[in-house]
Amino acid sequence: MGEEYVKMTPLAAHTIWSAVVNGQMKQAIAPSNAILLDVLRDEVGMLGVKRGCDLGTCGCCAVLIDGEPRLSCLCLAGQVQGQNITTVEGLAEGAHLAPIQTCFATHGGSQCGFCTPGFLMSAEALLTVNKNPSRNEISCAIEGNLCRCTGYQQIIDSIEAAAAIKRGEAPALPPASNPHPNPHPMGPEEPSMPPGHAR
Amino acid sequence: MAGGYRQQPGASSGGTRKDGKRVAGKQKFPPPGSGGSHPNMGPRDLDSIPESVGGKEPQPAGSHIHDRYRTGTEVGKPRALVDSYAKVTGQAWYGDDVRLQNEIIGKILRSPYHYAKIKSIDTSKVEALPGVLAVATGADAPNTFGVLPVTKDEHAMAVEKVRHVGDLVACVAAVDEATAMEALNLFEIEWEVLDPVFDPRKGLEDQDEPIHWRGKYHVGTTNVQKRVFQEFGDRSLVVDPTASSHGKWRMEGVHHGFTEPHAVVAHWDPNGRLQLYTPQQVPHYAHRALSTVLEVPMHQINVIRTFVGGGFGGKSDPFPHEMCAAILSRKAGRPVRITFSREEVYWINRGRHPSYIEVKMTADDEARISGFDIDALIDGGGFASFGHVTSYYNGVLATAPYELGSFHYTGARVWTNKPASGAMRGHGAVNTRCAVEVGLDEMAEQMQVDPIDLRLANLLPPHSRTISGFRITSNGMRQALERVREGSDWDKKFRQLPLGKGIGIGCGFFISGSGLPIHWDPNRFPHATVHIQIDMDGGVTVHTGAADIGQGSTTAVAQVVSEVLALPIEMIHVRSHESDTSPVDLGSYSSRVTFMNANAAIRAALDIREKLLNAAWEMLGYHPDVLVLNDRRIYYKHDPAVGVSYLEALHKAQEDKGSLISSGAYRSPPMGGVHKGAAAGLAPAYSFSAYIAEVDVDVETGLVSCTNVWAAHDCGKALNPLAVEGQIIGSCHMGLGQVLSEKMVYGRTGHLQNPNLLEYKIPSVHEMPHVTPIIIESSDPEGPFGAKEAGEGPLLPILPAVVNAVYDAIGVRIRTLPLSMDVVWKAISSKTRSLGGIEATELPSPRLEHSLLQQTLAERGAQHRERDRRRQRSEDTSAYVNGVLFGFDPDRPLEDQVEGWKSAVEPVPEQLAELGLAGKAWLKKEQRQMGGDK
Known part of the structure; x- marks a missing residue:
């Protein structure tokens, strides 16, 4: 090859990575220096975890590690070996969306939707420990998440509404003013992956 | 049958007959x-x-x-x-979520130089690297493209020279990301480095090697990409004004900051058709450009728009990386995925133009706005993008919602060796709107009148025509102003708050759809088509x-x-x-x-x-x-x-x-004037908005925080009020970023110093004020169910509202954006020095004592309120054109009624000496015989 160059990625040994992702044991062969975000997206196939900045500044890649919100782009996969990881895909309870998910839809908490998974994880973590958060407490919980569309106000509204449902003060939301409940929770826009989506 | x-009638609705039979x-x-x-x-x-x-x-x-x-x-x-x-x-599924079978990863080699010729590229070592499946350089795609048909100046990869750091040079596809990254180090390129230009003011000067040649329309040998001159109205009204404002502004470049980085997947299917997955705002233009660059008919390309993780104008150009992915995929015979890092997102840019703006305004003895002079020099970066249009928008979108005695605009967009600027939410209108609204505030201060009353007494009514010939249909400006005034308790706060607390007003005006499509087709091709x-x-x-x-x-x-x-x-x-x-x-x-x-x-x-x-x-x-x-x-x-x-x-x-x-x-229907540039800013409807912002300014540190915003936007009819409110609040967020913290910092060496979300300061949840969205429904006669736009217009008023509120708080006018701590602190300390070295905490707050004009304005506002109501309800359907306020007859051409009322799109020689910064572009002659490179 002639000239010397610095290799971008040191060829470290691969390891078998395993963890419980959304309640299911998952295994992957990954480089030992792999970032959790890469493993979750590329190996485990949890594409709901989004990559926005790789620097821990946008919060799109937030996941719950044993219930604690963590940025998966700043986390080595090896650090969470064997732990419980929850991604946005694991929020719904079976066929029922979690209150936080419904509220983000009905209260305008999601516009372009790219930051939404991260916000949902931060909010879910907050609501698990704090049943009745004030608006300020909500702000503090989502301060690590960046949203460019909503201006945060409707996100805070959504989280407040979800907290009320969780406390049982408000009924679990049916889609507002909808006399014909949609049997397909994804709504009319085609939700499916494009053809050939392998994982 | x-x-x-x-239908079986219900008991309640039908009732029963006397004989007991139901009817x-x-x-x-x-x-x-x-x-x-x-x-x-x-x-x-x-x-x-x-x-x-x-x-x-x-x-x-x-x-x-x-x-x-x-x-x-x-x-x-x-x-x-x-x-x-x-x-x-x-x-x-967003761009990077599209995972096709057998995919490989593409990476782009980017220029390390601001401005350089490529003498040769040797790719042999790249091709020899195991795992590399395809390599492409500019030679693979010589055709130019660009979003506007008149300025196609981009290549998929640099053909002859690179025009900014981060410009695309070559690309490579490999089995995995690590191999592709490694391959980028193996390109051998011979460069001839040229002298770069970073300052747009320098771009107005002649240069040996301009960044692009505009063919036979090149302006001198400068880097001027587009120059605009417009003059309308009666210039004699400007003489001897009662109040005047003259401001020179410096606005930094701003990026859209969408959360999803660009990503693209290209796949040539077994039938030889290209399937291209991309998060695009305007897939159709990408479609056209792909066809040109790849030399494949459009029907052999399927552009699949993935979910788009935020656009704001930043995903509306056809992008070179989309071409790269298609070329690599064609060479490798496998699907290619290219995903940008956040840094690459800033290199492709297309954000708001860094601008030098000068605004001169005058008001006459009845507080009518007699003169509006705008000069805008905008820094286009390395490519044209939407710049042709931006050059116009900087002026023409300031011609409403006020009635003007005269309007004068000179604008120029220059190429510099920086990432290209382009369209961003509030395209072209944001910076001048801020300058103009602050000018109005200053004139109100001089005349000692309330700035809201000044605006209310100078508004164009519904169903009227602006000075440059735009057709205004529905107009909710008046209600918007009245609603925010009432909602914010303005009359009890303005000029009455203590030092460090301030309240300010700003208005906005924006197009709702452009009257002419970008790819204009003479065969009356519709702008939008829907099949059911x-x-x-x-x-x-x-x-x-x-x-x-x-x-x-x-x-x-x-x-x-x-x-x-x-x-x-x-x-x-x-x-x-x-x-x-x-x-x-x-x-x-x-x-x-x-x-x-x-x-x-x-x-x-x-x-x-x-x-x-x-x-x-x-x-x-x-x-x-x-x-x-x-x-x-x-x-x-x-x-x-x-x-x-x-x-x-x-x-x-x-x-x-x-x-x-x-x-x-x-x-859209035929409308508008016939002068050159008449189509820029033409729209079937216009939106209006008025915001009031409250700020806290720490006079000792210069920290500005916005605490409350009352935001009224006339969207015609809110088809979905939840979404409209979301757009209003989101616009506030983006505008606040520009006015308080966001800027693209280019250092002395011309390098972009903050291409990441850590140092490019987008407001977090803690910087966000409480926004009260107020929806005004003026029911547009042409809009769907009366609706107009709500996505971009709401951004405009937040900037001037905050700048005016800062003046109300500390009595210092600042004309540099963003109002970061250093800028505000410097302005405060120079003010305290000029007052004899007083403490910042002793700064006098501005106060308002109504002059006699205030009464005139209030009366005129009340009359106009009735006038507008009658026009909105079609009780009055007479013609109304800009100029009626100054006593002209709307039924006769204004040029016939006063000597000196003019419409000009080129300066006369006598004017050349007194043109502003951007106007200097008119000193050069167009070089009609210039050959140029391609």
């Missing part, structure tokens, strides 16, 4: 606005029901073709975006090319179709992702989607409705004029018990034909 199905009495007819699916509901809110259908809402002037069908069942209700459930479950298809199951499939970038255009289309066909929204399925199945739509830019696409959807739905009613006519024997299509049932107007179900009518209509299919289109 005439008569058809008879088919008249069913209670649902009042308009009550929600068609609840026939027994009482009248809802008469105030929001149009007069034509029995409500109290004032009718707009002109014909409003949709009112007849406006029952409010779906339109006007807060509605979750139809795709939001995909988003909250993580199933929405209904099969035997009754579900409605809507095909549209409108790109939903999170603003909710898919939802808007579903809503209007649901409204016209009186079907629940769950029965409407919108397909908008693929160019194979969707008709051409020009895309999400210029705030055109809701206006144009929903109008097209309404037309298609009306066509379907007619087919259904005709089928019901055949079955029932009643003419469609006396039939009502309501919640999945068609019935006789005077006896609702006589009717057929939607499915019965549908099946009848499908006899011998199969699916009901219709196509609807929208094309």
Whole structure:
């Protein structure tokens, strides 16, 4: 090859990575220096975890590690070996969306939707420990998440509404003013992956 | 079967005869606005029901073709975006989520130099690296492209020279990311480094090697890409003003900061067609550019718009990396995925232009705005992008909402060796709007009048024409100003708050769709087309090319179709992702989607409705004029018990034909002036907005924080109030970023110093004030159900509102954006020094003592209020053009009434000496014989 160059990625040994992702044991062969975000997206196939900045500044890649919100782009996969990881895909309870998910839809908490998974994880973590958060407490919980569309106000509204449902003060939301409940929770826009989506 | 199905009358509606037999009495007819699916509901809110259908809402002037069908069942209700459930479950697929079988990873080699010629590229070592499957350089794609047909100056990869650090040089595809990254180090390139230009002021000077050649229209040998001169009105009014304002502004470049980095997947399918997955705001332009660059007919390319993780204008150019992926994939025979890092996102940029803006304004003895002089020099970076249009927008979008005695604009856009600027939310209008509104505030201060009253007494009425010939239809500016004034308790706060606390006002004016499409086609090609298809199951499939970038255009289309066909929204399925199945739509830019696409959807739905009613006519024997299509049932107007179900009518209509299919289109009407550049800023409707912002300024550190915003926006009609409020609050967020913290920092060496979200300061949740969104509905005669745009216009007023509030708080006018701590602190300390070295905490707060003019303004405002009401309600349909306030007759050409009233688009030689900074571009002659490179 002639000239010397610095290799971008040191060829470290691969390891078998395993963890419980959304309640299911998952295994992957990954480089030992792999970032959790890469493993979750590329190996485990949890594409709901989004990559926005790789620097821990946008919060799109937030996941719950044993219930604690963590940025998966700043986390080595090896650090969470064997732990419980929850991604946005694991929020719904079976066929029922979690209150936080419904509220983000009905209260305008999601516009372009790219930051939404991260916000949902931060909010879910907050609501698990704090049943009745004030608006300020909500702000503090989502301060690590960046949203460019909503201006945060409707996100805070959504989280407040979800907290009320969780406390049982408000009924679990049916889609507002909808006399014909949609049997397909994804709504009319085609939700499916494009053809050939392998994982 | 005439008569058809008879509905069993309910006991309450029918009653019983004396002999005990039940009769088919008249069913209670649902009042308009009550929600068609609840026939027994009482009248809802008469105030929001149009007069034509029995409500109290004032009718707009002109014909409003949709009112007849406006029952409010779906339109006007807060509605979750139809795709939001995909988003909250993580199933929405964005660019990088498209994973195809056997995919490989593409990477782009970017220029390390600001400006350099490529003498040679040797790729042999790259090709030899195991795992590399394809390499491409500029030689593989020599055709130029660009979003505007008049300025196609981009290549997929640099052909002859690179024009900024980060410009694309070559690309490579490999089995994995690590190999591709490694391969980037193996390119051997011989460079000839050229002298770069970073300062747009230098770009006005002649240079040996301009960044581009504009062929025979090149301005001297400068880097001027576009220059504009416009002059309208009577310049003699400017002489001897009562008040005047002269401000020189410096605005930094701003990036969209969308959360999803660009990503693209290209795949040549087994039939040799290109399938390109990309998060694009305007897939159609990408489609055209791909066809040109790849030399493949458009029908052999399928552009698939993935979900778009925020656009704001930053994903509206056809991008070189899209070409790269297609070229690599063609070479490798495998799908190629290219995903940008955040740094690359900043290198491709297309954000707001860094600008030098100078505004001179004058007011006459009756506080009428007699002169408006704007000079805007904008820094375009390395490529043209949307710049041609931006050069116009910086001036022409300041000509309303006020009535002007004269208007003078010089603008220039120059190329520099920086990442290209382009379109960003509030395209071109934001920076000058800020300068102009602050100028008004300053003039109000000089005249000692309330700035809101100054504005209220100088507004153009509904159904009028601006000084440059734009047609204003509906106009909610007055209500917007009145509502924010009331909501914020303005009269008790303005100029009365203590030092460090301030309140300020700003207004906005923006286009709702551009009157001419970018790719203008003389054959009256529509701007938007929508297909609707209904099969035997009754579900409605809507095909549209409108790109939903999170603003909710898919939802808007579903809503209007649901409204016209009186079907629940769950029965409407919108397909908008693929160019194979969707008709051409020009895309999400210029705030055109809701206006144009929903109008097209309404037309298609009306066509379907007619087919259904005709089928019901055949079955029932009643003419469609006396039939009502309501919640999945068609019935006789005077006896609702006589009717057929939607499915019965549908099946009848499908006899011998199969699916009901219709196509609807929208094309804006001919309008506007005939001067050069008259089409820039022309729109079928305009939105108006007024914001009041409250700020806290720490006088000792210069920290500005915005605490409260009252934001009134006239969107015509809120099809989905939840989405409109979201747009208003989101616009506030983005505008606040620009006015308080965001800037792209180019150091002394011209390198972008903050290409990441850590140092590029987007407001977090803690910097966000409480925003009170106020929706003004002026019901536009041409908008879908009266709607206008709500996506970009709401951004404009927040900047001047905050700048004016900062003045109210500390009495210092700052004309450098963003108002970061250092800028504000410097301004405060120079003020304290000029006052004899007082402490910052002793700064005098500005106060207002109304002058005699205030009374004049209040009276004129009250008169105009009545005038506007009569015009809005079509009680007064006389002509109104800009100039009436100055005593001119609207029915005769203004040029005939006063000598000196002019419309000019080129300076006369005597003017050349006194032109502003950007005006200097007119000192150079166009070099008509210039050859240039390609």
